[in-house]
Amino acid sequence: MTRGAFVLCVAATAAAFTACAADGTLVLRASGTNLSVQVQGSDKDDWHLETAAGLEGWAGMPAFGTLLSGGADAPWRSAGDALAPRRMFRAVKTAGLYDDTLLRTINLTFTQGNWQTLLASGRLTGSNTVCSLAMDNGTFVPGAGARYKGNTSYTGMGGTPPVKKSINIEVDFTNEAWRVMGYKTLNLNNAYTDETIMREPLYFTVMNRYAVCPKGSFAKLFINNEYWGVYSFAQQENNQLVKEWCPSDNGDRWRAPNAAGGGGFSSGVSALMYLGTNVASYKTRYELKAQNSSNPWAHLVHATDVLNNTPTNELRERVEDVLAVDRWLWFLAIGNIFADSDSYYHKGADYGFYYEPESGRIHPIEHDGNESLMPADVNLTPVQGATNTNRPVLYRLLGNSELRQRYLAHMRTVLDESFNPSVLIPIVDRFSALTYTAIEQDTRKGYTMTAYNTDLASLKTFIGNRHKFLTNHVELRPLAPTIAAVNPPVNPVAGETPVVTAHVITNGSSGLGSVWLYHRGASYGRFAWARMYDDGAHGDGAAGDGVFGASVSNYAAGTTVRYYVEARGSNPARAAAFSPPRAEEATHSYRVGMPVATNTDLVINELMADNETVIADPQGEYDDWIELRNITDHAVTLAGRWLSDDPDNPRKWQFPAETTIAPNGCLLVWADEAGSGVPGLHANFKISKSGEQIIFCDTDANANAQLDAVTFGPQYKDISYGRTSDSGDAWDFMIPTPGAPNY
Amino acid sequence: MNLTMKRLARTGLFLAMVMAVPCAAAMLSVHSATDSNGVFTYSITRGADDALWGGGSGALTIIIPSFGVLTTYDPPGWTSSMAAPDVVAWNYASTGTWLVSTMAATLSLQSASAVPVEYDSIAPGAEYGQGTLLGDVYTTNGAFYQSGSTSEVCSVNVAGYERFAFIGPALPEPFGCAALAMAVLLTSKRARGGLRALHRRHP
Numbered sequence: 001m002t003r004g005a006f007v008l009c010v011a012a013t014a015a016a017f018t019a020c021a022a023d024g025t026l027v028l029r030a031s032g033t034n035l036s037v038q039v040q041g042s043d044k045d046d047w048h049l050e051t052a053a054g055l056e057g058w059a060g061m062p063a064f065g066t067l068l069s070g071g072a073d074a075p076w077r078s079a080g081d082a083l084a085p086r087r088m089f090r091a092v093k094t095a096g097l098y099d100d101t102l103l104r105t106i107n108l109t110f111t112q113g114n115w116q117t118l119l120a121s122g123r124l125t126g127s128n129t130v131c132s133l134a135m136d137n138g139t140f141v142p143g144a145g146a147r148y149k150g151n152t153s154y155t156g157m158g159g160t161p162p163v164k165k166s167i168n169i170e171v172d173f174t175n176e177a178w179r180v181m182g183y184k185t186l187n188l189n190n191a192y193t194d195e196t197i198m199r200e201p202l203y204f205t206v207m208n209r210y211a212v213c214p215k216g217s218f219a220k221l222f223i224n225n226e227y228w229g230v231y232s233f234a235q236q237e238n239n240q241l242v243k244e245w246c247p248s249d250n251g252d253r254w255r256a257p258n259a260a261g262g263g264g265f266s267s268g269v270s271a272l273m274y275l276g277t278n279v280a281s282y283k284t285r286y287e288l289k290a291q292n293s294s295n296p297w298a299h300l301v302h303a304t305d306v307l308n309n310t311p312t313n314e315l316r317e318r319v320e321d322v323l324a325v326d327r328w329l330w331f332l333a334i335g336n337i338f339a340d341s342d343s344y345y346h347k348g349a350d351y352g353f354y355y356e357p358e359s360g361r362i363h364p365i366e367h368d369g370n371e372s373l374m375p376a377d378v379n380l381t382p383v384q385g386a387t388n389t390n391r392p393v394l395y396r397l398l399g400n401s402e403l404r405q406r407y408l409a410h411m412r413t414v415l416d417e418s419f420n421p422s423v424l425i426p427i428v429d430r431f432s433a434l435t436y437t438a439i440e441q442d443t444r445k446g447y448t449m450t451a452y453n454t455d456l457a458s459l460k461t462f463i464g465n466r467h468k469f470l471t472n473h474v475e476l477r478p479l480a481p482t483i484a485a486v487n488p489p490v491n492p493v494a495g496e497t498p499v500v501t502a503h504v505i506t507n508g509s510s511g512l513g514s515v516w517l518y519h520r521g522a523s524y525g526r527f528a529w530a531r532m533y534d535d536g537a538h539g540d541g542a543a544g545d546g547v548f549g550a551s552v553s554n555y556a557a558g559t560t561v562r563y564y565v566e567a568r569g570s571n572p573a574r575a576a577a578f579s580p581p582r583a584e585e586a587t588h589s590y591r592v593g594m595p596v597a598t599n600t601d602l603v604i605n606e607l608m609a610d611n612e613t614v615i616a617d618p619q620g621e622y623d624d625w626i627e628l629r630n631i632t633d634h635a636v637t638l639a640g641r642w643l644s645d646d647p648d649n650p651r652k653w654q655f656p657a658e659t660t661i662a663p664n665g666c667l668l669v670w671a672d673e674a675g676s677g678v679p680g681l682h683a684n685f686k687i688s689k690s691g692e693q694i695i696f697c698d699t700d701a702n703a704n705a706q707l708d709a710v711t712f713g714p715q716y717k718d719i720s721y722g723r724t725s726d727s728g729d730a731w732d733f734m735i736p737t738p739g740a741p742n743y
Numbered sequence: 744m745n746l747t748m749k750r751l752a753r754t755g756l757f758l759a760m761v762m763a764v765p766c767a768a769a770m771l772s773v774h775s776a777t778d779s780n781g782v783f784t785y786s787i788t789r790g791a792d793d794a795l796w797g798g799g800s801g802a803l804t805i806i807i808p809s810f811g812v813l814t815t816y817d818p819p820g821w822t823s824s825m826a827a828p829d830v831v832a833w834n835y836a837s838t839g840t841w842l843v844s845t846m847a848a849t850l851s852l853q854s855a856s857a858v859p860v861e862y863d864s865i866a867p868g869a870e871y872g873q874g875t876l877l878g879d880v881y882t883t884n885g886a887f888y889q890s891g892s893t894s895e896v897c898s899v900n901v902a903g904y905e906r907f908a909f910i911g912p913a914l915p916e917p918f919g920c921a922a923l924a925m926a927v928l929l930t931s932k933r934a935r936g937g938l939r940a941l942h943r944r945h946p
Contacts, residue, residue: 028877028902030806032827033867039898047898054769055794055880055901058890082875083865086770088903093896 024069026091028079035079039091041069044182046137047091049077055088066094066102066137068181075138097181098215098235100205103434105136106188107222108146108169115223119167122147123154128173139180145173151258153192153370163444164221164228166190168236185236187214188221194370195447195455197439198431200232203338203369205427206418210330210410210585212245212354213366218431220438229442230435237365239290242354246363247524251355252296255287255367258349268390271348274308277301289352299355303362308392316400320526324356324363326584328393329407331364336384337411337419337470339377342368345385345394359525375458378465382411382475405568405576408476413581415471421464428460479510480577481567484546488590494557495595495703499539501549502532502565502579511570517550518583519563527584528553532565557594557697557704558650562587594650594697597705601636604696604708605629605666606722606734606742609687609715614736615668618680623672624687626694627722627738630661640699641707643669645685650697650704653683666739689715770796771843771876775910781857783809783911786847787876794888796878796905797842803835803878805848808862808871809911811855818849842881854912863908870914873906 024041039047046068052058067077069091079089094102109132112118118129128145148154150166157163169186172178180186191197197218204216214235221228235241239249256270275281279297282304288296303322310318319325331351335343342350344364352365383404385394398404418424440449470476482505489498500519506512515534518527532548534540540549555561564583569575580586606627608614617623626643630636638659644652659681661667667681674682687694691713698705710731712721720736723729725743734742769792776784787805789795797803808830815823820837833850835841841848862871880888880901891897 024898026898026900026902028904030804030875030877030904035904037902055792055888055890081867082904082906083867084906085865086903086905088880088890088901090890090901091898092891 024091024093026089028089029076030082033081033083035082035087036076037067037079037089037091038074038076039067039069040071040074043068043070043074043179045069045096046094046139046181048094049079049089049091051079051087051089053084053087058090067091068135068138075140077138096215097183098217098233100201100215100217100431101434102217103230103438104217104219104233105222106186106219107134107225108132108144108167109134109224110146119146119148119165123149123165128170130174133169133171133180135180141171141178141180143174144178145170149187150190150192153190156192157190157446163446164190164231164442166192166231167221183235183240185238185240187234187236188219188231189234189368189370191232191370194232195445195452196428196432196459197230197232197435198428199371199373199459200234200369201431202424202427203334203340203372204234204366206338206414206424207331207334207366207369209418210334210414210582211327211366212241212331212363214241216369218435227441227443229444230438232370234368237352237367241365246354246356247358247522249290250292251290251357252288252293252299253290253352253354253365254296254300255289255352256285256349257287258347266348266390268348268388268392271344271391271393272304272307272353273390273392274301274304293355293357296355299360299362303355304392307396312399315396316402319397320361322361323393324359324361325397325403326406328364329397329403330410330585331366332385332394332397333382333407333410334414335366335372336380336382337414337466338369338372339374339380339466340369341371341374341377343372345391348391356524361526373459373462373466375462378462379469382408382470382473401574402568402576405574406566406578408573409480409576409578409581411470411476412480413578415467415476417581419463419467421460421467424463425460428456428463432456475573478569478571478573478575479508480569480575481505481510481512482507483565483567483577483579486565486579486588488563488588489552491593492561492590493593493595493703495554495705497554498552498561498590498592499549500532500552500563500565501540501547502567503547504565504567505546506569507577509571510575513568513570513574515548516566516568517552517563518566519552519561521553521555521559521561523560523562527562527564554703555592556651556700557592558648559592560589561592562589564588591648594695594706595703597698597702597707600707601632602628602630602638602641602661602696602707603723604694604710606720606737607687607694607710607712608718608720608736608738609689609712610717610719612717614718614720615738617670617672617682621672623670623682625738626669626671626683626687628661628667628669628696629741630663630665630667633663635660635662638667640701642695642697642699642704643683644695644697645671645687645692647693647695650695650706651700652685655681666741668739687715691715770794770880771905771907773874773907773909774847777857777859777910779857781811781813781854781912782851783854783859784849784851785874785909786849787843788847789842789844793883795842795844795881795883796876797840797881797885798835798878799840800836800838801834803841803843803876805833805850805874805876807831807833807850807852807874807909807911809852809854810914811912813853813855815853816851821848821850823850840881840885842885843876843878844883856912856915858913858915859910860913861908862911865906871911874909875904875906877904878902 024039027038029036046066049064131146133141133144146169148165149168153166167188171180172184201216207213217233219231219233243249269285306322351367354363385391386398485503487501492498515532517532518529520527530550532550534548536543538549540547564587565579567577609624611622638655639657641655642651644650669681671683671687693711696708719733722734722742724732770790772788772790774786817823821833822836823833826832864872887900890901
């Protein structure tokens with residue numbers, strides 16, 4: 001007698017006790033003795049699945065696969081049988097689609113017999129061929145679009161039978177809503193000329209830490225169940241990438257293609273040279289990949305004009321307004337370290353750039369990396385292109401001694417923490433271990449594993465020799481001072497002048513020339529700068545003690561101020577060091593607090609977070625509301641004052657200029673997220689009925705001093721929470737009196 | 744112990760006895776009892792381990808294979824169903840979280856067979872297969888058990904299962920089997936609604 005199969009699902013709920021912030025919940029299901037697991041969470045994530053006999057010993061447990069998370073319809077993965085006395089299961093989130101510890105498997109299925117012809121045609125016309133896409137983590141897209149891509153990587157990888165070509169996959173080809181873990185375009189690059197297939201992932205892995213660069217990893221490709229080998233799996237250079245690095249993707253984006261418009265690499269016509277005011281000259285040299293402004297070419301013309309034609313003594317100041325200078329320096333430095341032949345210094349082309357409308361500045365975007373780490377370029381000078389007038393970004397920026405030292409400081413940072421053989425070669429070994437067997441099984445790669453091993457050894461030798469060459473180069477040898485410590489202002493509040501201090505010491509022959517503080521009050525845009533002094537008069541303690549101080553601008557309450565410090569040597573090079581070393585990509589930061597007003601003419605008087613029937617707003621909607629009360633006998637203006645439900649952002653919603661409250665009067669603000677609806681005052685937030693804080697603060701001119709605040713717990717339907725006496729400090733639940741005194 | 748119990752069961756000496764079969768696993772303890780009239784009762788409590796099994800609605804299931812089930816008795820907050828022929832599954836289906844703690848969850852069933860036998864096999868499709876608890880792992884404070892290190896982002900919960908041996912109704916001998924099947928058929932027809940209706944008749 002045997003049992004019939006049965007299916008049971010155990011769906012975990014995190015309702016009562018959620019002890020960590022992980023956004024995935026493991027679901028275990030039994031069908032007879034067969035177990036399956038599912039992870040409920042974001043469809044942008046996938047998870048390593050792990051199992052253990054007990055609650056200890058997870059570390060080092062091999063994952064039994066990755067699994068995409070999602071809603072109730074998320075994929076399931078077999079988890080073996082339930083015959084052991086006990087088993088535990090957990091899921092560990094991967095680093096995302098481009099997790100470089102994973103060798104993804106992608107299956108494309110074409111129904112068309114001539115799919116290769118169609119994909120080849122699509123490379124020239126841009127047309128896609130429909131296919132289904134499945135991944136080993138359970139992802140399935142029924143109608144993606146695919147086409148071959150590339151130039152030399154396409155023509156160079158010929159052969160019969162056809163060897164693998166690079167493929168572009170548009171996930172959203174037949175349905176705009178479809179994504180693969182949040183991405184709508186996938187690239188499978190054939191790593192032309194790179195037997196190890198890891199040059200691009202290596203390059204991207206490092207560049208991605210410092211500058212706008214696609215993520216890179218690896219994938220095995222099957223087409224109609226036939227194995228096509230290992231590919232470099234690279235993030236698409238598109239607006240999604242831009243959005244990961246910039247405040248929005250609302251700007252214009254270009255690609256500088258290989259020597260477009262003729263002239264060859266040496267001409268530099270796609271290298272941001274100034275080509276006059278006629279935009280037609282630019283249109284033949286640059287591809288506008290995304291247009292969001294009415295006249296994107298004007299931005300480009302202006303930027304090239306400033307870059308190329310600004311007098312040298314004005315360039316340092318003016319170029320920051322049109323180029324994200326520091327980001328360009330990281331981009332150029334890493335391209336040089338990796339000796340990337342598809343780079344700005346070499347081609348003056350084959351890169352992308354983005355106009356950030358919020359700052360008016362252009363950012364570089366790395367494009368590809370399969371021709372990086374080439375042995376022939378091991379002795380490439382670190383300032384290659386700095387004397388080439390056809391490479392104006394290098395020529396002009398590195399022509400400025402201060403920016404040249406910044407570029408070299410960035411190089412030192414990368415050489416120390418990323419391109420150091422002790423760091424990079426273990427990554428090479430990890431990538432090789434991850435892909436070796438799959439490359440060995442690839443019959444279409446067009447080379448032997450002997451060639452692979454030779455190239456792998458060559459790659460490692462290159463890394464060692466390139467590091468040695470650069471660290472001993474005359475440009476990079478001068479020592480910079482050491483920034484031993486940087487201290488933020490103590491309890492900074494708006495209206496006060498905060499001081500940042502830095503302890504700087506000389507480093508061997510570096511000497512100590514000057515120390516500089518850079519700061520900004522947003523996550524983007526240029527930094528303001530100020531010199532720091534050790535004279536005892538800049539909040540720096542005693543004079544001559546090595547501690548330098550400078551004042552930061554008086555930013556508004558709630559602002560996160562990003563800042564970093566530069567110390568320049570007094571040696572002939574004026575070699576520079578930064579804290580943090582990855583500035584400006586990484587910064588120190590502090591938050592500007594709110595001072596508390598000593599007195600106030602207005603108070604928060606009553607609020608309702610669960611209004612179902614009490615009072616409707618002028619639009620007829622029963623929204624949350626907050627009541628303010630004028631506790632004086634004269635009218636008070638609210639112009640410029642702020643209301644918020646976020647202590648970290650007290651300047652969330654500002655009262656319109658014309659807003660006043662009559663003597664001893666009350667005023668209702670609808671907390672409905674409308675922000676600016678009329679008639680009525682509509683804040684851009686709602687009130688949580690489970691409780692939170694409401695903050696009322698003064699104008700920017702008055703340092704956003706906190707005028708009043710109330711913290712409350714869970715609220716009841718149609719019951720308000722208010723002051724129990726007129727302008728008193730005690731609060732309690734009450735019968736609502738919107739727009740009127742509370743008693 | 745197991746052999747002795749099986750022998751006892753087959754000689755009918757288990758009748759009217761109340762038995763306890765604590766399972767060996769660390770997080771779970773299952774005590775079985777029978778009244779000699781076909782009612783089998785299972786008392787589910789925590790084991791010696793510091794961690795507990797538990798779950799919110801739909802996240803805690805106890806599966807008990809059992810022959811000749813006529814009806815089940817569910818503790819408050821639990822619902823039972825026949826997951827397969829001769830397999831009962833109790834699901835926690837209420838608000839909040841049920842922790843398998845020292846306060847027992849008591850599950851009962853009425854079988855047409857009153858002869859007790861130990862269900863202790865782990866082989867797939869075995870005649871007397873063990874029961875299984877599926878759920879999430881909690882700390883004694885009622886929080887999800889945390890498995891990850893600070894460098895990992897782990898699922899909110901650790902889920903898992905634990906097998907356990909128990910005493911249940913024995914499969915009748917061939918003659919008895921036919922009689923048992925007839926008894927079940929007649930009883931079910933009288934109930935005119937199957938298991939759930941039977942449950943209402945024997946609250």
